[in-house]
Amino acid sequence: MKRQRARRLGELLKKEISDIILREVKDPRIGFISVTDVEVSNDLRHAKVFVSVYGDEKERKETMEGLEKATGYIRKLIGERVKVYYTPEILFRYDDSLEHGARINELLKKVKEEEESDREEG
Structure with a gap:
């Protein structure tokens, strides 16, 4: 029962935090981000919010600082x-x-291209 409540609260927090970051937070350091998941503890007192940041390493660092x-x-x-x-x-x-x-897809694409070039040669 507790786990189910934590999961439901996590989904609700994911939606609300995404909306708050998009509409309410005006920090210029925060770039284009996506809230990918929220894990809520069983006692509902702690929430880990996982975010994906689009941009280079500097933009990621600034965005995480802005979120903090x-x-x-x-x-x-x-x-x-x-x-x-x-x-x-x-x-x-x-x-x-x-x-x-994305890295895995890139590697798979490279392997496929190598296999195709090997077939053409042999």
């Missing part, structure tokens, strides 16, 4: 929007799964 600075403001707005007894502490984490997936 805006955490209190985001948590305050979550408290106003989501009716829970205790508003979870928010911790932002960089999610590199999209980059990892």
